[in-house]
Amino acid sequence: MLLTLLRTQLRPYRPWLALVVLLQFLSTLAMLFLPHINANIIDQGVAKGDVGYIWRSGGLMLAVSLGQIVCSIIAVWFSSRTAMGFGRDVRRQVFHRVGSFSSREVAQFGAPSLITRGTNDVQQVQMLVLMGLTMLVSAPIMMAGGIIMAMREELGLSWLLAVTVPALLVTVGFIISRMVPGFKVMQGRIDVVNRILREQITGIRVVRAFVREPEEKARFAVANKDLTDVARSTGRWMGTMFPTVMLIMNVSIVGVYWFGAHRIDDGQMYIGSLTAFMSYLMQILMSVMMATFMLVQVPRAAVCAERIAEVLDTDASVRPPVAPIALEAPRGEVSFERVGFAYPGAGDPVLTDITFTARPGQTTAIVGSTGAGKSTLVDLVPRLYDATAGVVRVDGIDVRDLELETLWALTGIVPQKAFLFGGTIRSNLQVGKADATDEEMWAALRVAQGEDFVRALAEGLDAPVAQGGTNFSGGQRQRLAIARALVRRPKILILDDSFSALDVATDARLRRALPEVTAQSTVIVVAQRVSSIRDADQIVVLDDGRVVGLGTHESLLVDCPTYQEIVRSQLTEEEVA
Structure with missing residues (x-):
């Protein structure tokens, strides 16, 4: 070798x-x-x-x-x-x-x-x-x-x-x-030492919050001793x-x-x-x-x-198509046709027989219990994974037949864990659109409810961002990540539990402001809060990787026991009514 x-x-x-x-x-x-x-x-x-x-x-x-x-x-x-x-x-x-x-x-x-x-x-x-x-x-x-x-x-x-x-x-x-x-x-x-060191640095707050310093020191000492003995x-x-x-x-x-x-x-x-x-x-x-x-x-x-x-020598499981199909006038319609997905080596599939369509100008919300497969499902759209069964289509074309760059250019995604690159606010927003103007950036920040705190910074758009955005709070990181996706005005906007760190008032203001930039986009929202998605055009309810409910908030309250249980766990009887 x-x-x-x-x-x-x-x-x-x-x-x-x-x-x-x-x-x-x-x-x-x-x-x-x-x-x-x-x-x-x-x-x-x-x-x-x-x-x-x-x-x-x-x-x-x-x-x-x-x-x-x-x-x-x-x-x-x-x-x-x-x-x-x-x-x-x-x-x-x-x-x-x-x-x-x-x-x-x-x-x-x-x-x-x-x-x-x-x-x-x-x-x-x-x-x-x-x-x-x-x-x-x-x-x-x-x-x-x-x-x-x-x-x-x-x-x-x-x-x-x-x-x-x-x-x-x-x-x-x-x-x-x-x-x-x-x-x-x-x-x-060496790999083991790097892994433990990386976990302890990135999870330092959790370590301190649970007073785990002695245990983590002992864990690192064991890995370090193993490396020392071999060396x-x-x-x-x-x-x-x-x-x-x-x-x-x-x-x-x-x-x-x-x-x-x-x-x-x-x-x-x-x-x-x-x-x-x-x-x-x-x-x-x-x-x-x-x-x-x-x-x-x-x-x-x-x-x-x-x-x-x-x-x-390892080939990516997500491969570009041999004969890519071009989209002349992309609309951003996303359809799932009997989609299934299983992780390598897993005994049971994560997703089974998922079928629904998310249309432009509409908001499709995905809810379900922890581990129901919500994030995995939306990851299939930009091909972070490829479905192991069924077909995911964009504008009627299998995503596996679209050029990867074309598919990614259509998609704006805000991941479950907001991540910012080291640099400035400007450079992070330009990840979404390299030639974005200041006006476009401020407009995206305004919709994402981040304009106020960015203007309060002395450097404004040029304010420094530490690696991972650790110099900002969790809510600020989420709003900057949302603005980064909005600045490119994507045809398909995926919000993977992106409001979890926002207070209810900010969440509501952001949801009210979204339609002005997503009126022609297909919006797919993964959320835990029912209050964040009750106004969605359609709600997909997942349970154990299967669709157990599909409809509006009102219709699901009538005929979907799983959705009723989720709603009752979060809202009072008066709020449900």
Whole structure:
């Protein structure tokens, strides 16, 4: 999976990769050439007192060193550009893929996991690319070239290489094999820590209100300890790697000096050759260390690449149509024809055999007990989910045959939980309509009963909005969310329990003001308060995912026991009458 991800995502950077490989090759050749020149200086210049030879060879060494430095700098620069570009491209693809997911896929992965996959996981693979281009290219060249040059300098000591290099490779391979399972578990534990931390931050008011700080601290401590234990276990193996490599390296150096000294004493070897052989041995072992450092990152990067690929390879359940049908003059009529819906893995469907039509210029209200499927039903219109049975139509066309952008452009939705983006009031309203004028924004705020509190702010439309709108009250957030939907003047307006945080007086004023901007729109309202929907043109009563009543407030009071029960639970006998 890692190789597949690298092969596909690095394809645009092939010219840079070729240049990096060439420069690293030239830089490594220069490093391999330097010990040979140094050995000649010792054996030919110093031993014979040839000062001219020393100056010439020293100048050559200096030129080769400068060339090696220049090649290394350019190679590292292009390697960094490639790695950073790779990370940018993968993050963008993950972000776009997550943006195409329906609510089903988001729930399948979970928000904390998707955040980790788009940040930490991408960073791990990006670091592998950077280290691979700076180390992995030169390491095998240096190892192979060092072995050849060392044997060329002194064949009698080459048996040391046959012992040292395999011993180092076997030791490193064993340690890495013990680290791989730990890295796999670690990424999952990071997801858990992120999830708990995110829950505690977003739910801080609930935690404090119920005095749950000790329990939440304990819950986080358990998740944090689980992550720490895995990281510590993996870290122990990682910590043994470099001391082991250094031990083998130092033993090899001692062996070279010991056996080399005997060969020099016997006249079978020159001091310069011993120096060069030692330099080549160090280069070989350094290349193994570089490869080791690189290979330490491979297991974790492989796990991260698998998690990234899982996101990129997941197709959204809500797919754009192959042959989209255009709407010439959209009216916004919404009809449900024997619609059913079941969540993946659920035993029973949430919705069953839902049939009704919501027409332009009318308000259709949906009521029912908690868990009756009200929000799920309205989510089928903008295709946040796709119906698993039956058909949802807009202007007589199956929503699955409409271009997604066209469908979404027709729809304005105010979700059950009002959410505002960080920025300003203006930028949030422009989410509904990017080119909305100030007059259009103030008109939407006026209908949503938000004009007064926005004008009271010193900055007005440019007043800052914290992430999630936490610097506003719940009622203010709801009114801003309603204004955001109204500013685009949608053909289909869906209000999913959007008045729950409003007081009765504000609720009434808003309902009276809505018709001036929704006279030609299909309005679908999900509400808990009967007072909010008693004037609706038709009311759909849901019970256990089925339609048990359809009509006006007055007709349902006569022939729908479920609606009668809902009304009696909220209104007095006088109010019902």
